[in-house]
Amino acid sequence: MKTVAVVGTQWGDEGKGKIVDLLAADADVIVRFQGGNNAAHTLVVDGEKFVLRLVPAGALHPNKTCVIGNGTVVDPIALIAEIDDLKKRRGLRGDFLKLSYEAHIVFPYHRAIDRMREARAGKRAIGTTGFGIGPAYEDKMSRAGLRFDDLVNFKSFADKLKRTVADKNAYLKAVLKGKPISATEILEAMRRVRRRLMPYLCDTGEFLAEAIAAGKRILFEGAHGTMLDIDHGTYPFVTSSNCIASAAFGGTGLGPGTLEAVLGISKAYTTRVGAGPFPTEIKGWLADALREEGVEFGSATGRPRRIGWFDAVLARFAARVNGMWALALTKLDVLTGIDPIRICVAYQYKGKRYETMPPGRHAMETAKPIFEEMPGWTEAIGEARSLGQLPANARAYIERIGELAGIPIAIVSVGADRAATIVVTNPFA
Numbered sequence: 001m002k003t004v005a006v007v008g009t010q011w012g013d014e015g016k017g018k019i020v021d022l023l024a025a026d027a028d029v030i031v032r033f034q035g036g037n038n039a040a041h042t043l044v045v046d047g048e049k050f051v052l053r054l055v056p057a058g059a060l061h062p063n064k065t066c067v068i069g070n071g072t073v074v075d076p077i078a079l080i081a082e083i084d085d086l087k088k089r090r091g092l093r094g095d096f097l098k099l100s101y102e103a104h105i106v107f108p109y110h111r112a113i114d115r116m117r118e119a120r121a122g123k124r125a126i127g128t129t130g131f132g133i134g135p136a137y138e139d140k141m142s143r144a145g146l147r148f149d150d151l152v153n154f155k156s157f158a159d160k161l162k163r164t165v166a167d168k169n170a171y172l173k174a175v176l177k178g179k180p181i182s183a184t185e186i187l188e189a190m191r192r193v194r195r196r197l198m199p200y201l202c203d204t205g206e207f208l209a210e211a212i213a214a215g216k217r218i219l220f221e222g223a224h225g226t227m228l229d230i231d232h233g234t235y236p237f238v239t240s241s242n243c244i245a246s247a248a249f250g251g252t253g254l255g256p257g258t259l260e261a262v263l264g265i266s267k268a269y270t271t272r273v274g275a276g277p278f279p280t281e282i283k284g285w286l287a288d289a290l291r292e293e294g295v296e297f298g299s300a301t302g303r304p305r306r307i308g309w310f311d312a313v314l315a316r317f318a319a320r321v322n323g324m325w326a327l328a329l330t331k332l333d334v335l336t337g338i339d340p341i342r343i344c345v346a347y348q349y350k351g352k353r354y355e356t357m358p359p360g361r362h363a364m365e366t367a368k369p370i371f372e373e374m375p376g377w378t379e380a381i382g383e384a385r386s387l388g389q390l391p392a393n394a395r396a397y398i399e400r401i402g403e404l405a406g407i408p409i410a411i412v413s414v415g416a417d418r419a420a421t422i423v424v425t426n427p428f429a
């Protein structure tokens, strides 16, 4: 296959960065199509850790082209810092990155509004990353946003920005009781942004269409996860973009026929950060132990992640909404020593058993998981490079997950390093 999308099937943090980095070895172009620097894709290459928030996780391979598509919202200061860090540590080609003219810019007022709204919401807070993602997408949809193509003519950009800042300040002051933002300071910073980022600006839709026509391999890198999708996730405890595979089309300027396979990524258990329903959540010492073992602290914000058992209802739901071809199971090694291991096979809701998501996402707030138990294993599995090298109970666990999700398991990750992976089927092979 030549065009493959990687998407999260849970609430983000499934280990997409590692899988994208792994598959990027066989791709020519790696493209982000939604989200912003609220994503944090962690990769460990030769023992060295990288956290990529905006630059696609293909950047750690030489001679790949990374694309940030029109469906993203980009904090330009964060992007420049990331490019500089990558250049310093990896010595990238000058033209390794293409940034869509149509991507929306995240400004300091978006961050200020995000944080102040969360503070004001108190107990009703969503637990956002505070990076201004929701307010930036809001401006995009209400047609008040500024895009990178606005930067081409700086004079008209400055006029638009000043008008926007005046509106935002009125809102910040009157509603959020906050301090005003200085348009002059933003404009000064944006002069540097313009100088630094103009060379990367590109008609990325056209670039991708030409790459596909030339037979290049394209990897679409989803951010966040299906349950954080603005339409299909646990609304309102979601992010502000569509995170499912179909967002790859609107978010790049390509049509549905251009995608050959969708690989869903799932942890061998479940985590989520921020508030919202989480039917299989574990509380107490076991959650603490798994959090420590799996280093389950947000890469974007450092917040401790909530921990739960694998949820097959979510997996089946994700398989449907993403049209998944296969599943990649990550962090299997974290479950070593846990016995028994529980899998949620269905939900109990209003006296009825549901194998699929109960109607109305609010049902998840009260749905009770129905668990099945499987025996664990105690052997270290970090060195396994084929399914046959895993303990029988670990193999049985993987098989059961595949059976419950209704799709094959293509990849199993047994450690943070790129090499600590069992590739059953490589979608690019």
Ligand code: IMP
Pocket: 011, 012, 013, 038, 039, 040, 126, 127, 128, 129, 130, 131, 132, 133, 134, 223, 224, 228, 237, 238, 239, 240, 273, 274, 275
């Ligand atoms: P926002 O995307 O910053 O607006 O945050 C909305 C919700 O999505 C919060 O619960 C965040 O913790 C969550 N979220 C956003 N991006 C990610 C991610 O990449 N991993 C995990 N959670 C995320």
